[in-house]
Amino acid sequence: MINKKTILITGASNGIGFEIAKTAASLGHKVIAISRDITNLKPLINVDSYSVDITNDSLIESFVKNLIQKKIKLDILINNAGLLVNMPFEETSIKTFKNVYNVNVFGVVSVIRMCLPIMNKKSHVLNISSMGGVQGSSKFPGLSAYSSSKGALITLTELLAEEYNETGPSFNVLALGAVQTEMLEKAFPGYKSNVSAKKMASYILEFSISGHELYNGKLIPVSLSTP
Numbered sequence: 001m002i003n004k005k006t007i008l009i010t011g012a013s014n015g016i017g018f019e020i021a022k023t024a025a026s027l028g029h030k031v032i033a034i035s036r037d038i039t040n041l042k043p044l045i046n047v048d049s050y051s052v053d054i055t056n057d058s059l060i061e062s063f064v065k066n067l068i069q070k071k072i073k074l075d076i077l078i079n080n081a082g083l084l085v086n087m088p089f090e091e092t093s094i095k096t097f098k099n100v101y102n103v104n105v106f107g108v109v110s111v112i113r114m115c116l117p118i119m120n121k122k123s124h125v126l127n128i129s130s131m132g133g134v135q136g137s138s139k140f141p142g143l144s145a146y147s148s149s150k151g152a153l154i155t156l157t158e159l160l161a162e163e164y165n166e167t168g169p170s171f172n173v174l175a176l177g178a179v180q181t182e183m184l185e186k187a188f189p190g191y192k193s194n195v196s197a198k199k200m201a202s203y204i205l206e207f208s209i210s211g212h213e214l215y216n217g218k219l220i221p222v223s224l225s226t227p
């Protein structure tokens with residue numbers, strides 16, 4: 001019999017996040033999915049969807065207060081929301097850099113901080129990063145904002161694992177290689193990845209449920225290619 005978990009997924013409206021939500025719900029887990037636009041989420045069965053912009057602290061706060069009122073406790077938080085911009089460095093404005101960091105770093109910080117009161121020692125925070133953020137991995141022109149933000153997310157994960165080592169929750173980070181999603185297609189038109197969003201979602205869900213039994217504060221590369 002499946003050990004049902006309560007799972008919160010950010011950036012769940014499409015791509016990997018959507019597939020995680022759909023798969024988790026089909027397995028009987030309690031799924032809470034947030035995104036700015038939840039149109040795609042509404043038809044899903046057994047998924048509670050909320051329109052939340054993670055760059056807006058007041059919206060996150062109201063959302064979490066709602067969960068607290070419903071006496072919901074999180075077993076798993078998957079920080080999947082991300083913003084990918086492919087643009088030459090000299091054309092990447094400070095505003096664009098801030099927009100990317102607001103989603104990929106500061107938004108994640110806000111969600112974690114506000115969700116801590118509804119997690120416990122056995123809870124697992126799983127951050128979704130990129131191979132582009134891994135020191136020593138192959139780097140690509142045009143991804144200065146994206147990859148550097150994902151590198152920051154990796155270090156943040158390691159630090160939080162140490163800070164909450166005694167009390168929990170556990171923190172881990174997955175560095176994904178290329179996955180065929182709308183975000184990838186928009187940033188790299190015509191590029192085709194051998195890894196589908198559905199396949200990656202299955203791996204992420206499985207790791208989110210049991211990965212913290214063996215790992216804490218660890219970066220796990222999830223890619224067919226080597227750095």
